Amino acid sequence: MDSCVRVGGPTVEWAVVGSDIGPLLLAATGEGLVTVVFHADGAVRERAVEGLAGRLGAEPVEDATGRLAEPIRMLEAYFAGDLHEFRLPLDWSLTGGFTRQVLRELATTVPYGTVVGYGELARRVGRPDGAQAVGAAMGANPLPVVVPCHRVVESDGGLGGFGGGLETKRRLLELEGVLPQPLF
Template sequence: MNSDEQSAEWSVVPSDIGPLLLAATGTGLVSVIFHAGPPVREKALGQLRTRLGAEPVQTPGSARLAEPIRQLAAYFAGGLKEFTLPLDWSLTSGFHREVLRELASGVPYGTVVGYGDLAARVGQPGAAQAVGAAMGSNPLPVVVPCHRVVESDGGLGGFGGGLETKRQLLALEGVLPQPLF
């Protein structure tokens, strides 16, 4: 990977679930960070710097981020059901990457899947807890829809962005009723 592909451009954008930090390399969208206020943003940028080996650069109006920003806005407006973005999978590997790729391609908008079912889809039927760990380390939430993974008994399970954020995303997709307030 050349240095241009590995360098990351980032921006914070508003969304219905709070500010999101988006980062993209020359390969594609590499990171989506929830609740991207100053403390979260600084921590996330430090992690990107370490993981990518390059200083992330804030670039409002970045060509790399224009399409991710457009598609996320359309998603939150209810008009986009499937993201069609180039993704940079370099922040995940092995089993986690395999699970996240299956999630991205095999669990469409408005549906959910159980942790155990997702484990079985990647040939590891006993690995529900490992699927949970993969969801927790997902560098591309919303776009790679870890909010669609739930417990087999119907419980929401965990979520890196917080359970209220998971509820909001599932309500947006029509899986849960919209909150009354």
């Protein structure tokens, strides 16, 4: 299902695609991918589109131009185990300040198949006492999977939190070979 949200002329395209972790809503502006939303069935999809409309001052319209073709192809390749790095233009307009700084650091310095602790990521952005703030930034990530907040874990080896649910985080880390797959 493809649709667009019009933002005073420019559009924000969105589509819901299936994945190994359930339906994902993707949205892109002319600048790039702007959001990925987990569990995008029914009400979640409607809230996400309304949220985009509200945050970006947009009205939904039907008229997809194919802006999401490459992000969809890359996500399919990622879930097939064939893609280890997303090379997509990203639109950071749904985040700012410290959150944007942390997410950009994460996107550029924590590669596929690795993890980083909340505290370590805080140190990398100059806030050595900011582990909880990093956790809040992860929770506010508008681009999960592509900006891999699932790779941020607790220093004691615990998974920590995850907006898509801990089972989703576990499955993404299993896909990347960080965690063993369950026996059952």
